[in-house]
Amino acid sequence: MTAHVKREGPEDSARLAWDMALLRRYDTRGPRYTSYPTARGFHEGFGPDDFSAALARSNDQGQPLSLYIHVPFCRNGCFYCTRNKIVTRDTRLAEAYLSRLDREMVLSSRHLDASREIQQLYWGGGTPTFLALDQMSDLIDRLDARFGLSGSRERDYAIEIDPREANVFTLRHLQALGFNRLSLGVQDLDLRVQRAINRVQPRVLTESLIDEADRLGFRSLNLDLIVGLPLQTRDSFAETLAQVIAMAPARLSVFNYVHRPERFTSQRRIHVEDLPGPEETLAMLHATLEMLSSAGYVHIGMDHFARPDDSLAIAQRQGTLTRNFQGYSSHTPCDLIGLGVSAISRVDDVYAQNPAELAAYERALDAGHMATDRGRRLTFDDRLRRHAIERLMCDMALDLGALGRTFGVDAETHLADPLIRLEVAERDGLVTRVGPRLVVTPIGRLLIQHLAMAFDAHAPPQLATSDSRNA
Structure with a gap:
C-alpha cells in the first residue's frame, strides 16, 4: 500500500526559508539509501x-x-x-x-x-x-x-x-x-x-x-x-x-x-x-x-x-x-x-554484490558460477524500515498507519526509537507530525538523508541520534 500525497509545486519551493546555520549544524555525511x-x-x-x-x-x-x-x-x-x-x-x-x-x-x-x-x-x-x-x-x-x-x-x-x-x-x-x-x-x-x-x-x-x-x-x-x-x-x-x-x-x-x-x-x-x-x-x-x-x-x-x-x-x-x-x-x-564488476542486485528479499576487482569477477565466472561475493538477506525489520525510508524519501512524508497495515504491525510501536530520534528534527522545523503522518518541510527536504537515518538500525549512533542543538 502506498500513501498518495500532495506535493508542493515550484512556487512553494521558492518560498523556502533558508537557514544557513541550521543547514551547517546538520551537515553530516550519510548514506544515499x-x-x-x-x-x-x-x-x-x-x-x-x-x-x-x-x-x-x-x-x-x-x-x-x-x-x-x-x-x-x-x-x-x-x-x-x-x-x-x-x-x-x-x-x-x-x-x-x-x-x-x-x-x-x-x-x-x-x-x-x-x-x-x-x-x-x-x-x-x-x-x-x-x-x-x-x-x-x-x-x-x-x-x-x-x-x-x-x-x-x-x-x-x-x-x-x-x-x-x-x-x-x-x-x-x-x-x-x-x-x-x-x-x-x-x-x-x-x-x-x-x-x-x-x-x-x-x-x-x-x-x-x-x-x-x-x-x-x-x-x-x-x-x-x-x-x-x-x-x-x-x-x-x-x-x-x-x-x-x-x-x-x-x-x-x-x-x-x-x-x-x-x-x-x-x-x-x-x-x-x-x-x-x-x-x-x-x-x-x-x-x-x-x-x-x-x-x-x-x-x-x-x-x-x-x-x-x-x-x-x-x-x-x-x-x-x-x-x-x-x-x-x-x-x-x-x-x-546487476551485471558486471561491482554491480549490485536487489531481488526478492536479498541484496547481492559482485566483486569490485575485475580479476576476482573474471575468476568467479571462469570457474562456472555467478560472481556474487557478498550480500544480505533481509529480516522482517529490515524490510519494514526499508519501506519506511523509501516512502519518506520519495513522498517527503510517511503514513505510519499505512506502513503498519502493509506489514501487519503497529508501526508507531515498532518504530518508537526512530520517532523519538526525529523529535529533535521536529523541534528544528525539518518535519512535522500530524497524527500518524510525518510530513517533511521544505527545509527538511534538503536534509532528507539525515531524516532517513533516524530509521536506520545499522547507522553509527552519532549519525542516527545527533542533536543539532549541540552539534
Whole structure:
C-alpha cells in the first residue's frame, strides 16, 4: 500500500526559508539509501548459491525485471570520480569483458521465468559510451537472447553518456538499439573548473547532443552537475546553471562533491586549497534551488530536480515514486539484476554484490558460477524500515498507519526509537507530525538523508541520534 500525497509545486519551493546555520549544524555525511541496509551491511557469508535461490524465489512474485549493466572503462580519469572504473584507451579490453558479461547473463537467466518483462534497463559506469557501436549492438543482442528485451512504449531503457565520447551518430545508434532515456555528465561548464578536475568539455558538445536527443524524440534527458568542485564560486556556478537552464533538460542531478583522497586516489590530484569552503558551497546550493525553482523545476528530493511534466515529477505527485541504485525512478518496483564488476542486485528479499576487482569477477565466472561475493538477506525489520525510508524519501512524508497495515504491525510501536530520534528534527522545523503522518518541510527536504537515518538500525549512533542543538 502506498500513501498518495500532495506535493508542493515550484512556487512553494521558492518560498523556502533558508537557514544557513541550521543547514551547517546538520551537515553530516550519510548514506544515499539507494538500498537499505546499505552496502556497508553486506557480508561475505552470502554467496552465489544464496543469490541463485533468491532468483528462483522471485519468480513466485512475478515482478517485472530491471537490468543494470556496469561498464567500468573510461578513456580519461576525472579527478573527482568515486566510481569503480578502469582508465584505458584500448577498446579491445571490452571484448573479454563482454564475454564475461554474457556468461553471467546465462548463469542468472537460467533461474528466471522467461515471461517476466524487462521493464527497465540501465547502462552505467565507468563510461558506457567507451564501447564501440558494434560492441553496443553485440551487448544488446546478448541481453535480448538471454532475457528477452521489451518493445513496450512504457519501457525505461537508459544509458549514461560522456559528451566527449559521443556524437549525433551515437545517439541515433542508441535509439535504434531501443534506448529512450539519456543521462549526460556535465559537472560544470566553467573552463577553469573543468581543467582543475581533468574534464575539459566544451559547452557545444553538450548542446549538440541535447538538440539531437530532442529531435530524435528521446523520452527524457538528465544532466549531472556537481557542487563543491575546485575553483567553483557561487557566481561561477550560477553562470553554469543559467546556461544549463537554457538547454532545458527534463531532469537535473546536482550532486555534492565529497573530498576523500584517502579512499579515492584520483582525488589526490585536486588541490585542497582550491576547494570552496562550506559557506560558499551552501551558497551554491541556495542558488541552485532558487534558480531551478524560478525556471519551473520541481525539487524531487536530495539532489534531483525535474520539470513538472517529467515522469519523475508526475510519479511523485501520484505517490508512486520509487528508489533504486540509480536514484529516483518513476517505474513500479522491479527485481533488479546487476551485471558486471561491482554491480549490485536487489531481488526478492536479498541484496547481492559482485566483486569490485575485475580479476576476482573474471575468476568467479571462469570457474562456472555467478560472481556474487557478498550480500544480505533481509529480516522482517529490515524490510519494514526499508519501506519506511523509501516512502519518506520519495513522498517527503510517511503514513505510519499505512506502513503498519502493509506489514501487519503497529508501526508507531515498532518504530518508537526512530520517532523519538526525529523529535529533535521536529523541534528544528525539518518535519512535522500530524497524527500518524510525518510530513517533511521544505527545509527538511534538503536534509532528507539525515531524516532517513533516524530509521536506520545499522547507522553509527552519532549519525542516527545527533542533536543539532549541540552539534
